[in-house]
Amino acid sequence: MILPKLFEERMKNLLKDEYTYFLHSYDQKHYSGLRVNTLKITPEEFENICPFKITRIPWIENGYYYSGNEQPARHPYYHAGLYYIQEPSAMTPANLLPIEPGDKVLDLCAAPGGKSTELAAKLKGEGLLVANDISNSRAKALLKNIELFGVPNAVIVSETPAKLANYFEGYFDKILVDAPCSGEGMFRKSPSIMKNWEQYGVDYYNKLQKEIILFAAKMLRPGGKMLYSTCTFSPEENEGTIKYLLENCPEFHVLNPIEHKTNKEKVSYEGFSYGKPEWVDGTEELKNCIRLWPHKIHGEGHFITLLEKYSSQEKDSSIGKINHGSLSGEADEFMSHLNIEWDPKQIDIREDKLYLYPKELPAIKGLRIMRPGLFLGEMKKNRFEPSQALASSLKISEYNQTINLSAEDPDTIKYLKCETIEVSGDYKDGWQLICVDGYPLGWGKLTGQTLKNKYLPGWRWM
Template sequence: MNLPKKFEDRMMELLKEEFPLYKKTFEDTRYGGIRVNTLKISTEEFEKICPFEIRKIPWIPNGYFYNLSDQPAKHPYYYAGLYYIQEPSAMTPASILEIEEGDKVLDLCAAPGGKSTELAAKLNGTGILVTNDISNSRAKALLKNVELYGIRNAVITNEDSVKLKKFFPEFFDKILVDAPCSGEGMFRKDATIVKNWENQGVEYYSELQKEIILNAADMLKPGGMLLYSTCTFSPEENEATIEHLLNERPDFSIEEIPMKEGFATGRPEWINGREDLKRCVRLWPHKIEGEGHFLALLRKKKDSLIEATEDRYIGKKVKLPEEFYEFLKDINFDFDEDRFVLREDKIYYNPDVNIPDKGIRIIRGGFFLGEIKKKRFEPSQSFAMGLSKVDFNNIIDLDSKENDVIKYLKCETIELNKEHKNGWYLICVEGYPLGWGKVIGQTLKNKYQAGWRWL
């Protein structure tokens, strides 16, 4: 790869004797990574059934390297949401941010959703995840991944940080800001990023990041934690952004990040900055098996004068069509009926936390269960993906090695080899839900979401 001379000269200046080692990484093959979705399967179980060769990523508890010759996105387990394909270094921010069950969590710059899916797995169905992206097209990709990975407690928004701050002042326990950046750490992975770097430059992103991180800081509760990350090397976008936050919001401090093999400290000397910036972490492609990344973990000082407020969901029971309740007879877990919401014939299940429902662009508010069509209930794809095999009475379980599972994922009708009672079935691959089907005699009418079909 021909790197821009301006970039190469700057990296030589920063890295000095390490620069040849960094430059040599462009001759190496990049690393492929998958992260196991622990909402659906444990790492131990995944290792038993994984259909291709993997090895552990040392610094990610549920992360694995895979051979680039394999195609994990072309296996039914991917369509079941058992794993997310993600560059190994990019797994680090969500792994480091400690999430407790019941937390209110914000992923501010979330699309396409890799970090959000891990944050949701840590929440384990409790609390709330507000996952946001300013781009409408990218927010739609984020929606698909939230649904594919079986997340039931998410609200997906499409706003800028200035607008969100007005609606969520000091609201969140944890915030992840994977900020838009110049992408220097991903040059090896994607050569098109180099052109963006030449067009936009470091300065553009540096100013944008300073605005975003201050808005994020104002949405964090006292005592809360904020994880800032980028996939760039530029100190103006990294240490300088953190120093800007500390200067503007003196109630923040930098927390230690546990150092793993290959991790490097922040470099305050590159901006003539404060000594505690060394607590930040840099991931370099010549030191780990991954691309470039920067991370800073920050805590907001706890203010004991602020009183805790009641923020659990307070709703009123709505009258829903009988067809919906008839369908629920085959569901094997209890819903809190006060959290059902009916919007234009669509039924949602709200997270157990109050959030604003007007004034901000919400792509998806809560767990979408399905819709009423001509006096019948049609369950949604997201409803299927948010269930486990034991949650529904009627199951058809397909073998990942047989052709029927591919036919199902291609939205084709399947002829069954034995009689089933008529009605709705949760279609699984070896026990992991893929979607819905409706049986009539020995014919399975395919209800897999057309926009997700196997291509």
């Protein structure tokens, strides 16, 4: 692989004797990974039904390598939201941010949602995830992935960090800042990034990172934890940004994320490296940062830092609630088939659309919101149409009219292609939840033997 000359010189200066090993890693293939969605299935259950060959990623409990010849994105289980295709090192930031169910979590640079989907899985449906990306077009991909994963308690926002900080000062328990960066760690996987690196360089991104991390710091509650990550090697964007934060916000300190990890039994951190304070003339505590190098692990380059904000007096973080509506009769009838009890106070109707808000939802009026909670469905010509997002968020046992197909059944692909299906069997007319091997894919409306396909056209199998 031909690398930019300036990049080679910089890395040689930094790595010295190690440089040859580093360079050699560019002659090797990159690793492909997938991460199991533990909101829907356990890793053990997935291993039992997985149709392609996978091997465990040593440091990620629910992460697997698959061979580059496989196409896991072209399997019905992908459309059932059972896994996310993600580069193995990129799984690490969300894995090392210690999330507890019930936490209020912000993913500030979230699109397309690789890390948000894992943060949501760790919340187990309890608490709140605010997933934000400044780019509206990228936030649309984020929305799709959150919905495909079946996340019930996420709010999707597309705002600047500055504006969010005005709303959420001291609010979040945990924050992930997966910062925009020069992407040096991804040259092997996506060589086109080298052009971007040559065009913008390290300083452009470093300026952005310094701005973003200070706004993030403002939104963390005292005692809360924040994880900063990049997929680049440059000291300026990594230890340098953290040094800048520590100088400007002395209430922060750097933690060793591996020491703060619970349930470490199933994982191994062999090949992980630590931060280099000497590269930025920084303090000893930068040694707690984590560096992933492609010549030391089976994954690409990454940088990870876990930070804690010293707790002072606990702040009252209840910053207002939105007013809630109540259900209409038609929607009520549909809901009677659901075996779930929702608090009616969490249900809101806006312009014929029904949402289930997270319990913890703060006042967000005025922000550019892509999704204020779980979109349940909408009234169309006095009829209630359940949403794709609702189907994705359900377990098969949570709706009492289901048609369960197998992954091999040709009707499964026909369904994912939005075609009408003829069914045989004893099913009731009305809304049916269509599943593959017990995992929901979407809705269909049955009249007699004919199933009108209600799979979301934008998600259609191509």
